[in-house]
Amino acid sequence: MIEDGFLTTRLDAVANWARSNSLMPMPMGLACCAIEMMAFAAPKYDVARFGSETMRFSPRQADLMIVAGWVTYKMSHAIRRVWDQMADPKWCIAMGACASTGGMHRCYGVVQGCDNFLPVDVYVPGCPPRPEALIHALMDIQEKIRNEYSVTKDFESGKARDAIAPVRPRIVTPDGDGIISPSELHDQKARHGHTAIHDKNP
Amino acid sequence: MSSERKSSPTTLSFHFTPVDRAEEQPDTENPHIKETSEVSETITALKERFGDAIEDVTIYAGEFTIRIPRKEIRVVCAFLKDNLGFNYLASLAGIDRFTEKDRYEVFYNLVSMSNNKRLRLVARIDEEDLTIDSICDVYRAADWNERECYDMFGIRFNDHPDLRRIFMPEDFEYYPLRKEFPLLGVPGSLPLPPQTPEAPLTLDPFPAAHGRKPAKSFEEEAPSE
Numbered sequence: 001m002i003e004d005g006f007l008t009t010r011l012d013a014v015a016n017w018a019r020s021n022s023l024m025p026m027p028m029g030l031a032c033c034a035i036e037m038m039a040f041a042a043p044k045y046d047v048a049r050f051g052s053e054t055m056r057f058s059p060r061q062a063d064l065m066i067v068a069g070w071v072t073y074k075m076s077h078a079i080r081r082v083w084d085q086m087a088d089p090k091w092c093i094a095m096g097a098c099a100s101t102g103g104m105h106r107c108y109g110v111v112q113g114c115d116n117f118l119p120v121d122v123y124v125p126g127c128p129p130r131p132e133a134l135i136h137a138l139m140d141i142q143e144k145i146r147n148e149y150s151v152t153k154d155f156e157s158g159k160a161r162d163a164i165a166p167v168r169p170r171i172v173t174p175d176g177d178g179i180i181s182p183s184e185l186h187d188q189k190a191r192h193g194h195t196a197i198h199d200k201n202p
Numbered sequence: 203m204s205s206e207r208k209s210s211p212t213t214l215s216f217h218f219t220p221v222d223r224a225e226e227q228p229d230t231e232n233p234h235i236k237e238t239s240e241v242s243e244t245i246t247a248l249k250e251r252f253g254d255a256i257e258d259v260t261i262y263a264g265e266f267t268i269r270i271p272r273k274e275i276r277v278v279c280a281f282l283k284d285n286l287g288f289n290y291l292a293s294l295a296g297i298d299r300f301t302e303k304d305r306y307e308v309f310y311n312l313v314s315m316s317n318n319k320r321l322r323l324v325a326r327i328d329e330e331d332l333t334i335d336s337i338c339d340v341y342r343a344a345d346w347n348e349r350e351c352y353d354m355f356g357i358r359f360n361d362h363p364d365l366r367r368i369f370m371p372e373d374f375e376y377y378p379l380r381k382e383f384p385l386l387g388v389p390g391s392l393p394l395p396p397q398t399p400e401a402p403l404t405l406d407p408f409p410a411a412h413g414r415k416p417a418k419s420f421e422e423e424a425p426s427e
Contacts, residue, residue: 106385
């Protein structure tokens, strides 16, 4: 067996890896944001790189709802119904100003943010957001999934465990042998008024 | 700023367009006037046929608006369609003028495809009796427009084949485009979906702002506040 090589891992890590790299979005395109959502799935921005190119128009096969556009009170019941038909585990992105807060539609017929009836995981600002912003939201969802506990929780008798440090993009120091995390950068800036990167080129 | 620039601002001009009565000499200076809205021949024909029933004719930017009593609307539309070639109803909607008398107004934008002319008909409706005859049997296009007008203002169209609300839910109690209706709506009049499976409909329009997070699914409990 050792000759063939083997790999050890956690079950959660495998499940989260599989889930996060094969998200199937349910496109809830309600307004102009849906056009940007189409660009997000189309070849130029190519969300297939993240394994999410299969837009599923059946809620039974989808696990990520992208609410793109303004939600009326009349539509909100239909959206909640579609959401309830999606199988667990599932995630939700509120795309654009209107889906997040009601946006410019401050009037009687429009719900002031779809988080009033949906558990939203990621809010995307913009009117409409560019496809890159939606890709960033998708990456945030992926990061959230990678840090979830689903199987291990049973072995821990439901006890809450500390979350794994989130996988953030790393910034390499100018000399190339260190790594600065964004939170460190923020701390340095708060303490010294400048960052380590700026130290090299004052 | 150079002096040359100050001396030559004459290329910019603004033409204010006031609402005029129909006159013998209409305003010909206005750059917005279009050939298609010149319908004085139609108005002469209408006056010959209906006489005093033509209450008022106004001109705005060369566009003629004919006011008629609401009892006559079906007959006038039928005459315009059959005899004067106005074969297309572009739109129809209501206006809340918010006056003591004749509070509501319904306007009809008619187009003659053959003669390339446009005409606007207007009928005023008093609050006491919010009804007007439907013109669905003259113009089939009026069907959904009249439903919208009923939905938004509560104006009833007599003999409409299917007068229901078209945008708002059927059990909605108000008419949202009336002036007294608040822009943000009446709280509780439009319910949101339930926050949990067993809960009733959410009547609070801002549950998220009041610290409520809806349940992710039927299996999971809603997160505590």
